[in-house]
């Protein structure tokens with residue numbers, strides 16, 4: 651008897667439906683963005699990778715709250731499609747597309763220069779864009795491509811926008827990491843693509859660990875400025891994040907996704923919480939789980955001395971460019 655035959659039996663069908671409902675109920679976060687009445691009128695937000703997946707729903711939420719939203723995307727037609735959809739859904743016409751390729755430090759600098767010229771204020775920066783499973787490649791800046799996209803590009807972008815954010819305080823920086831950071835390691839030669847073992851999410855995990863380490867050090871440096879910096883795990887979310895993985899992995903992921911994984915809209919929740927929730931005013935240097943609870947990241951991500959070193963190395967690597 652195949653699975654479909656089994657599901658045709660009423661008892662099995664009802665049981666599967668009940669299981670799906672239980673799983674869906676269990677993955678509800680403890681904070682509901684739609685119940686949160688915080689308005690963002692007069693505020694400006696940047697969301698990187700806002701054309702798809704979690705990023706688009708984060709941008710959609712900010713737009714619904716009345717913010718001026720800048721979609722930082724690398725692909726013009728995908729970015730324009732997202733802009734149109736967000737405008738149509740929310741009625742907010744103050745949505746703008748600015749192009750940036752986070753794996754290229756010149757592109758990041760040009761993007762930041764334009765933002766500094768055009769924007770009077772910046773209240774929210776969401777470092778959402780990310781890639782997983784990319785094959786080995788060294789960028790023209792000499793960086794391993796996943797490290798450049800997931801960590802060094804967002805690191806440089808954040809630093810270039812910091813003065814504007816300090817002038818706009820209170821302001822919040824939220825960086826999307828992943829629970830996978832727990833499997834990551836710190837080896838500074840990785841930035842240049844040395845001593846890396848590839849396969850599945852191995853390289854991705856390291857980049858997500860650096861995200862939390864440097865966000866924590868940034869938070870320490872920003873004490874007293876009114877700008878906060880936190881990292882989040884969005885959950886296991888059905889998006890295009892596995893697009894560079896083999897077909898059979900994507901197939902299994904999509905099969906399991908309906909029952910067990912979050913939708914992109916649900917995956918946006920913990921980031922929106924960190925970006926807008928009133929109860930998080932002044933909270934900084936923390937890591938939040940996908941249900942919006944404050945949790946401890948891996949021990950390496952809590953090593954303050956390592957964080958100072960990591961931050962300085964990333965500063966040196968990106969400031970030469």
Ligand SMILES: NC(=O)c1ccc[n+]([C@@H]2O[C@H](COP(=O)([O-])OP(=O)(O)OC[C@H]3O[C@@H](n4cnc5c(N)ncnc54)[C@H](OP(=O)(O)O)[C@@H]3O)[C@@H](O)[C@H]2O)c1
Nearest residue numbers: 699703704724751752753778779780828886887889890891
């Ligand atoms: N999905 C999950 O289960 C999961 C779990 C833990 C953490 N996360 C994190 O959540 C974040 C969002 O991921 P997602 O699941 O929404 O994946 P996604 O649907 O693949 O979205 C990723 C976004 O990043 C953009 N991007 C990739 N490389 C870029 C570059 N070089 N420059 C500028 N933008 C770039 C993509 O643009 P294009 O459309 O042009 O490629 C896309 O808009 C990532 O940081 C990811 O690590 C996701």
